[in-house]
Amino acid sequence: MPSHLRTYPNRSRWVTLAIVAAVVVALVFGFLVFYNSRTTPVSADTSTPIASAGATNAASNPGESTKPPQTPSPASSPSTQPVPTQPPVNPVTGRVDTLDGLVPDYKLPPIENGMVPVITKIPTTQKVVFLTIDDGAVKRDSDLQLLKDNGVKASLFLAQTFIIGQPDFYQQYIKSGFLIENHTISHNLGFLSLGYAKIKAEICGMSDFEEAHYGRRPVLMRPPGGPYSNAARQAAAECGIKAIVDWEAKANAGGMDYQVGAGLRPGDIVLMHFRPEFPADLAAFLTAQKAAGLKVVLLEDYLGVK
Ligand SMILES: [Zn+2]
Numbered sequence: 001m002p003s004h005l006r007t008y009p010n011r012s013r014w015v016t017l018a019i020v021a022a023v024v025v026a027l028v029f030g031f032l033v034f035y036n037s038r039t040t041p042v043s044a045d046t047s048t049p050i051a052s053a054g055a056t057n058a059a060s061n062p063g064e065s066t067k068p069p070q071t072p073s074p075a076s077s078p079s080t081q082p083v084p085t086q087p088p089v090n091p092v093t094g095r096v097d098t099l100d101g102l103v104p105d106y107k108l109p110p111i112e113n114g115m116v117p118v119i120t121k122i123p124t125t126q127k128v129v130f131l132t133i134d135d136g137a138v139k140r141d142s143d144l145q146l147l148k149d150n151g152v153k154a155s156l157f158l159a160q161t162f163i164i165g166q167p168d169f170y171q172q173y174i175k176s177g178f179l180i181e182n183h184t185i186s187h188n189l190g191f192l193s194l195g196y197a198k199i200k201a202e203i204c205g206m207s208d209f210e211e212a213h214y215g216r217r218p219v220l221m222r223p224p225g226g227p228y229s230n231a232a233r234q235a236a237a238e239c240g241i242k243a244i245v246d247w248e249a250k251a252n253a254g255g256m257d258y259q260v261g262a263g264l265r266p267g268d269i270v271l272m273h274f275r276p277e278f279p280a281d282l283a284a285f286l287t288a289q290k291a292a293g294l295k296v297v298l299l300e301d302y303l304g305v306k
Pocket residue numbers: 134135183187224225
């Protein structure tokens with residue numbers, strides 16, 4: 001048979017097959033669209049396929065970059081009224097802390113060989129910075145107001161010699177969520193050469209004084225001027241201190257001084273003082289903190305110590 005007589009019916013068969021296939025595909029697609037529209041949530045505007053895929057990723061990879069999971073809408077809770085959220089109280093510290101949901105990735109080393117650890121920064125890449133304010137020589141309500149206006153909390157390392165006449169001035173700091181720590185009794189810059197018994201008396205005496213006046217025993221201690229020794233670390237441990245805290249950067253004379261580099265880094269502990277230039281120092285700190293994109297967190301909250 002000549003080939004041209006065979007090809008014609010073959011071609012028509014293929015055309016028919018193509019039409020049938022197209023109809024089948026259209027039916028399947030139509031069914032899928034219909035089924036999808038019946039099974040996806042109606043109210044939420046997150047019901048697009050893209051949002052669903054995102055939610056799936058979030059569920060299977062509960063990592064860092066995703067936002068806190070939105071409340072899934074289980075079928076068992078028909079009334080999904082948002083419950084007004086209280087600020088979370090940290091179960092360890094008992095405080096409404098400054099972490100704002102951040103989970104610290106650092107744990108304070110334990111006391112070893114009877115000596116507290118010494119920290120000048122927290123080794124973390126989390127975008128946090130810690131402010132500490134020392135001595136207590138200048139006492140002005142306006143300084144606390146500045147801290148409050150800027151939403152900044154700090155650990156206050158006070159020495160008895162600076163606050164003995166007016167310890168109650170710092171009660172308002174405590175009410176505002178600041179914590180008071182140990183900077184010794186006399187702020188003696190020759191502290192380390194005093195001998196163990198006197199070093200211990202300087203530390204334990206200040207812890208006793210602060211516990212009596214403020215109702216909380218300090219957990220952190222800063223030696224006058226910063227230098228420390230094994231004897232100081234041991235005495236601190238015996239007084240109930242958990243760490244000696246020095247610093248990586250200072251807000252000083254209206255500017256910033258850095259031990260390393262030219263800006264604040266994640267985890268840095270910053271030193272300031274209650275001095276006449278407090279407003280300028282705080283402004284310098286805040287400028288550096290914002291430039292570095294760091295959140296000011298209370299050191300004790302990050303360390304999870306009471
Ligand atoms: Zn000091």
